[in-house]
Amino acid sequence: MFHLINLYFWSLKFFGLAILLFLSNLCLSQTKLNDLFPNIDFLKSKKNQIEKLNFKIDSLNEVHLKEREFNTKTIQITKTNIDKLEAEIATTKQSLVLCQVNLDSLNEKIQILSNTDYKKRHNIEGKHTPIPQKTWIDLPVFSENWSSTNLFPYVYSENNKIPNLLDINLFEKDTGFCIPYKGYVSSGFGMRRGRMHKGLDIRLNRHDTIRACMSGIVRFADYNNGGFGKLIIIRHLNGLETYYAHLHKMVVKPNDIVKAGDFIGTGGNTGAKRTGPHLHFECRWKDYPLDPKLFIDYDNFTLKSDNLIISPEVLRTKPFR
Ligand SMILES: [Zn+2]
Secondary structure (H helix, E strand, O other), X not given: OHHHHHHHHHHHHXXXXXXXXXXXXXXXXXXXXXXXXXXXXHHHHHHHHHHHHHHHHHHHHHXXXXXXXXXXXXXXXXXXXXXXXXXXXXXXXXXXXXXXXXXXXXXXXXXXXXXXXHHHHOOOOOOOOOOOHHHHHXXXXXXXXXXXXXXXXXXXXXXXXXXXXXXXXXXEOOOEOOOOOOOOEEEOOEEEOOEEEOOEEEEOOOOXXXXXXXXXXXXXXXXXXXXXXXXXXXXXXXXXXXXXXXXXXXXXXXXXXXXXXXXXEEEOOOOOOOOOOEEEEEEEEOOEEEXXXXXXXXXXXXXXXXXXXXXXXXXXXXXXX
């Protein structure tokens, strides 16, 4: 019995000692851990931060993936659009080629038609026999209101009614058209110093050659005291009359037949003593003056058109000088 009790106490002692040993070891290990990792709290907070950063990286990656997906889609759409546009450009190019072909054929047709028209207007087809010059004098245009003394024979006449629209030829098949004098136009047609200037002033040197601009018959060739000086008036086949004033010398006389380009006189300043030598050139239809620049291009010395439309619009300036 005593042995049993003794054993019991010894075992209790041993057990208590073991517990004591365990507890002391535990305290010792905690101290050791603290000794080994004095910054454990700091490390913990860093770990938290790293976790947070990882979370951010994950969310950013997600956003990036979404953006990439969106951009890929946009690129695909753009590529499709570019393909469509390229296809449209190709179609348009084809249409343009077709248009050019059509335009070329139209231009060709216009060329043929205008040539036909030109031939018709100038009687090149052979249907028209040119009037022999010696019979010109019998044409009504050279007998109506004909005067070799009166500068403006239509003024008091019944024959000077303005046509609504009259298409006249300027270019004669056999004789063509000639610029009377190729020089600088110093004064044009229109109002000048409160007065109507009914022609063009073309600068020249005295004795320069003046030529008839179209074929016709000289109606007037004399000195005029009204300001024209030595003046030649030619009536043409188309009914127009041209006036050549301030001449120095006249080499034609009334009723002479002249062809376009014929020498009719020389330039001067008769009747215009206060100005330098110049040609005062007028063009009239039944005494109504019209601007020669309507049909003469004085920059290039060419005819603007082979024909001229006579209408109230063109003849809006009153006759008389
Ligand atoms: Zn003048």
